[in-house]
Amino acid sequence: MSPDQSGSSAPIRDSSPSQMRSMEDHNIEREAHNSEGGDQSNTNQFTLKGKKLKSDVWDDMDRDVLDDGVIRATCHHCKKTLTANSKSGTSHLKRHLSQCASRKYNNLKSYCIVGGGGDSQLECGTKIGNTMSLNRPLPTTSAIREAMSVFFVSCALPFSLVEAPGFKHFMSVIAPQFQQVSRMTIKRDAVSNYKTHKAIVAQELDSAPGRICFTTDNWRSEHTSDEFMCVTAHWIDKSWKLQKRIIKFAALPPSLDGSSLADEILLCFGEWKIGDKVFSFTVDNASYNDTMMTSLKRHLLRKNTLLMNGKFVHIRCSCHIINLVVQAGLKLIDDCILKIRKMVTHLKHSMPKNKKFYEIASTTFSLNTTKKLRLDTPIRWNSTFTMLDRFLYFRDAIDSFVSKNVDLKCYRLTEEEWTKVGQLKKFLQVFFDVTNDFSASKTPTSNIYFCGVWKIHKLLKKTAAAPPSILSNMVSEMQLKFQKYWEDYNLILSCAAVFDPRLKLDGVGFLYKKLLGEESGDVFVHKIKTTLVELLDEYKGAFGEVGESGQNTSSSHFNSSMLQSEFDSGSDEEDLYQFMSKKRKAEIKSELDLYLDEKPLNMKDDVNVLQFWKRNSSRFVILSSLARDILSLPVSTVPSESAFSLGKKIITPSRSSLSPTTVEALACYEDWLRAAGFEPAP
Incomplete structure (x- = not known):
């Protein structure tokens, strides 16, 4: 049987070079002929001397025989041809592929995502084990620019970075086809994307199933002296998830009064078409805010859009009130606290001593020196708490270090003074913890207001009744401030505690009576119950009798x-x-009575209040609607204040010329990106 009949080539022995080349060309031509019209995946699989070519280069190249018998390799990607005779080997072909820019470009079309954690959704591909192989179109220029906009805005990076040589090199490697852009282009893209996402946020607000709560605060830029107003919307969506979006971050004209601030907010409501959804406004305790809320309330009442004639539309920031209460006491601070301030300042200003102190703390006392001594800012009481907390942590190292440094002995604390510092830190711990709880923005805070204020109230009463101490004079001043703002607990926020299935009305009444007596407790419980009934009567108007x-x-x-x-x-x-x-x-029986009559959940259980009402919304149709709105109410303006940290990153010395419109676009867009999951790195 001839080789052609058998389908394989017989071994050739003692062939001359010309015979060898003739046979090589014959095999190539025969393989090319056999592959025509056949399986395209085998087009490049030539044989030489009856053997299949094994080099990986033929996955990216074609091997062709020219009319003069010369064999050439053609790159799939750039179409460049190179010699491919057997004597030439494949090293030069591999070298070409490693440097081929078109090949790098095309390789972006196929990639792998390993693992499967998180909530990522993959559009297409084949799963092999724990690896997802994707074949996706190369991202378009517009898609890359949008992604760059997200990157720069969400990380609060300067737009000038796009013109840095290192960034240009990075982009040339991962996307060689992308044409580099300027800082002005990135800024325009960010503003354009803000406008696109603004329509999405508007739809979210329009589809909110209940009312919307708001927080607002003002901030002055240290680089431009411009003052900005931030307005943040808070609501609970159809999935019973708490949502927060900044809807205004606008520059204010100079010498703006409360009435003008109200006009700015009304313009904001008109722009977003949400004026008929207002539930409450949480603001700091300032006279211009009182004027603003009076004007705002008067206008909304004319539109007949507020519940119970606007009785609960004005909420004072609880964190601000705590700050006023604590500051009243810290004005009478003891001399030992002044010693601590001076010593921390001394160590921070002396680098050799600072370094030596932390060496002793680490090597001798095995303390964690990633924690550092902190100097407080007198106007921020929580920084004073942190200063005391860190000072107590390093107590042993401080005593040892001070005893070996003569110039620090004047700052040495006696045992009695250390005891005073410990007492003050323990006392302030309650205020610190409650403030942190009230400052949450991703979980409801209205339902924890009552218990938080109750803890502070109880601490003040207990400390005032205790034997004289470093705290005695402080507490007297703090009690006066507490009574000024919280002698009567905020009624609507106390109602929110009833919607915690672990507490309900009986739990609120028990705690109040324990602190203020049976008679006062009964009056307070009656006020809460009456308020809830009145609110439910207003909500029934939208439901008829379906809630009975x-x-x-x-x-x-x-x-x-x-x-x-x-x-x-x-x-x-x-x-x-x-x-x-x-x-x-x-x-x-009303829904409220049925809910209150049911057995409360265990106080020690970790209960997701929103999920509880989501599960029970079909049982308590009207009551759950009221719960949705009250639980969305923020007890502090911290969510709006947090935007000012964004403002500081946006308005830098190099960005002080940004227009107010651009500043607002960047501040809002960054907040919306955070809501979409683009949280900044810690």
Whole structure:
């Protein structure tokens, strides 16, 4: 059987070079002929001397025989041809592929994502084990620019970075086809993306199932002296998740008063079309805010859009009140605290001593020196707490270090002074913890308001009744401030505690009575219950009687024909209808009563309040709607204040010429990106 008949080449022995080349060309031509019209995946699989070519280069190149018998390799990517005779080897072909820019470009079309954690969704691909192989189109220029905009804005990076040589090199490697852009282009892209996302946020606000709460605060830039107002919207969406979006970060004209601030907010409401959804406004305790809220409330009442005639629209920031209470006490601070300030300042200003101190703390006392001594800012009481906390942590190292440095001995604390510092730190710990709880923005805070204020109230009463100490004078001043703002607990925020299934109304009443007595507790509980009933009556207007639960206990049945036969006058029929309606309502338990009568959950359980109401929303239709709105109410302005840290990153010395419109676009867009999951690195 001939080689052609057998389908394989017989071994060639003692062949001359010309015979070898002739046979090589014959095999190439035969393989090329056999591959025509056949399986395209084998097009490049040539044989030489009956053997299949094994080099990986043929995955990216074609091997062709020219008319003169010369063999050439053609790159799939750049179409460049190179010699491919067997004597030439493949090293030069591999070298070409490693440097081929077009090949790098095309390799971006296929990539792998290893693992499967998180919530990432993959559009297409083949899963092999724990690896997802994707074949996706190369990202377009517009897609790359949008991604760059997200990167720069979410990380608060200067736009000038896009013109840095290192960044240009990075982009040339990962996206060789991308044409580099300027800082002005990136800024324009960011503003354009802000406008696109603004429509999405507007849709989110429009589709909010309940009312919307707001926080607002003002901030002055240290680089431009411009003052900005930040307005943040808070609501609970259809999935019972707490949402937060900055909807205004606008520059204010100089000497703006409270009435003008109200006008700015009303313009914001008109722009977003949310003026009829207002539930509350949480603001700092400032006189211009009082004027602003009076003007705002008057306008919204004319539109008849507020609940209970705007009784609960104005909420004072609880963190600001805590700050006022604590500052009143710290004004009477003891001399030992001044010693601590001076010593920390001394160590921070002397680098050799600073270095030596932390060496002793680490090597001798095995303390964690990633923690550092902190110097407080007198106007921020929480920084004073942190200073005391760190000073107590390094106590042993401080005593040892001071004893070996003569110039520091004047700052040495006695045992009595160390005891005072410990007492003050323990006392301030309660205020610090409550402030942190009230400052949350991703979880509800209104339901924890009552317990937080109750803890502070209890601490002040207990400390005032204790034997004289470093705290005695402080507490007297703090109690006066507390009574000024919180002698009467905020009613709507106390109502929010009832919607915590672990506490309910009985729990609120128990705690209040424990602190202020039975009589005061009964009055307070009655006020809460009455307020909830009045609110539910307003909410029923949107639901009819769908929220009533239970069965009518009367067996009597009336229809219009029976009434018409019994009564000659329409007024008699109407009187009877009103009587029976009142009787029916008296015999039916309201949703509020049913909820309050059910056994409360265990106080020690970690309960997600929003998920509880999500699960029970079909049982308590009206009550859950009220719960949704009250639980979305923020007790502090911290969510708006946090935007000012963004403002500091946006308005830098090199960016002080940004227009107010651009500043607002960047501040809002960065906040919206955070909500989408683009949180800044810690």
